[in-house]
Amino acid sequence: MTEAGPNNLSTPAQFVPQNVVEEKFASVGKPMYLSLVKLIDDDGREITTPDTPGELLWSGPQLFSGYWENPQETAATLVDGWVHTGDMATVDKDGFYYIVGRKKNMFISGGENVFPPEIESALYDIEAVRECCVFGVPDEKWGEVGKAVVSLKPGMILTRGEILSALDGKLARYKIPKYITFVDDVPKNNVGKIVVKQVTDLYGKAED
CATH class of the missing domain: 2.30.38.10 (Luciferase; Domain 3)
Structure with missing residues (x-):
């Protein structure tokens, strides 16, 4: 830097x-x-x-x-x-x-620090996932929980249940996203980098 x-x-x-x-x-x-x-x-x-x-x-x-x-x-x-x-x-x-x-992208779920890159790395291990972005959203019980915004590779199909099954055992349970939203494209800037603020502005609600 x-x-x-x-x-x-x-x-x-x-x-x-x-x-x-x-x-x-x-x-x-x-x-x-x-x-x-x-x-x-x-x-x-x-x-x-x-x-x-x-x-x-x-x-x-x-x-x-x-x-x-x-x-x-x-x-x-x-x-x-x-x-x-x-x-x-x-x-x-x-x-x-x-x-x-990044410190500003970290969220706390049930008192545990959660770092989105770890979850995103696990998501990218799923063959059908093309792009993803993970962030925290409010939750009454845990304070915050994870939400994943996911786009798939052309012609591939993937369900929420299949993602959760793939992450089970690879991540601690509090790190597994509670919400998963499928999109055609994850918002990026003009050099192709995913912009977390744009993603949260569009998909930041605690819902699938």
Whole structure:
């Protein structure tokens, strides 16, 4: 990110054995030289337990000095010498980092943090799914529950029940979407990236 230099994490193949590259294929790597990193919880406490999600923070000599003529945004992003990225990540016992989602897209169901990319990844494992977007919607019992907006590959058919069956056993039950809406196309921007805000504006009700 530009606020913390162009590169902060890497797994340089010339310095990492092939078996480690394969084992850590989903990782974004380890901190590069001079890049300081930590994960914090919602209360700002540093997370030291492996595989526990937290917000990714950067520090070091590569940090920006602030946003041009925007002291409020600078104060919100650069706190005590640490850039708050808004990315949620985990780090494993070997020091490799994994991005699990954006903090603003995370939702809480029954007191558990839920990260849409994990659910979307499981949905993409279903052959008929072409595109999907998962987000949280209000629920009286659980606070929030997941909703999936799904488009299918041409000529393929998939039911709500088949999706739930495919996700059962792959995801914890609180992560399985309660609502599933089928659409022809999931809203995207002009470069083909799914825009979560547009999806929620159109399909953000707690219904199929």
